Amino acid sequence: MKNILTRKTIRKYSSRDVDEALLNRLFTEASRTQTMGNLQLYSVVVTRSSEMKEKLSPAHFNQPMVTEAPVVLTICADFRRTSRWAECRKAEPGYDNFLSFINAATDALLFTQTFCNLADEEGLGYCYLGTTVYMPQMIIDVLQLPQLVMPVATLTLGWPAEEPALSDRLPTESFVHNETYRDYSANDIDRYYEYKEQLPENRHFVEINRKETLAQIFTDIRYTKKDNEAMSEGLLAALKKQGFL
Secondary structure, X not given: OOOHHHOXXXXXXXXXXXXXHHHHXXXXXXXXXXXXXXXXXXXXXXXOOHHHHHHHXXXXXXXXXXXXXXXXXXXXXXXXXXXHHHHOOOOOOOOOOHHHHHHHHHHHHHHHHHHHHHHHHHOOEEEEEHHHHOOHHHHHHHHOXXXXXXXXXEEEEEOXXXXXXXOOOOOHHHOOOOOOOOOOOHHHHHHHHHHHHHOHHHHHHHHHOXXXXXXXHHHHHHOOHHHHHHHHHHHHHHHHXXXXX
C-alpha cells in the first residue's frame, strides 16, 4: 500500500493489462464517496481500444501516455441519467443550468479523487489530465456524450514502468487560513515559494526559457492569458451545447 505522502504521477506504464474485475471493484468502492443528494452525478467512459485512444489523443495535446496506457478513463459530470430517471417517474427535471453542472462536476471530481486513492492502494499508476476541460468538444464528439453529460477529468491508468521523483509542494501554512482569509504579503510569497524557486530543475527551466522568474514560466509559457481566454470560450460553448447554459 502506498502512502499519500509518497504519491507520484505515473506517465509510463508496463504492458501488463488492468484486469476488468479489478477495475470494476475499484469503481464500486469509489462510488461510496460523497455525492449530492445521493444521486451520484457522474459517469465514467472506459477506453481500452487503440483506435479510441488515438481519437482521444488530440484532445489531450497528443501526450504519449494517452495512447500508451492500458486504460484511459474519462470521468463526466452527468445529469442525463438523473433527468431520464425523473422523466420516467412522472417527475419534471430542472437540471439544465450552470448550478447543476457545478454540482455534477463536484460529484465527478470527488469520485475521481477517491478512485485515485484506491488505485494507489492497489499499486496502480495514473496521471490526471487537466487537458480534459481545454478542448472538451473533441472529447464529447469522440465519446458521443449526450446533453447534460460533460467531461471534467481524464485518468491514464496502468501498472507503473517508472519511479519518478516526488514533486514539490508548498508548505501547509501557505494555504491554511484560520477563521478568515489572510491575504499574502510580499514577504509571505518570498517565504512560501523560496524552496520551489530554488530547486535546480526549476532554476534550469527558467534559464533555458530565458525568463527572469519561475512565475513567468507559468504566465508566459505554460498557462498564458491568451490560451486561457480561448479555451474558456471553448468550454463555455461546450457547456451550452451540452445543455448546462
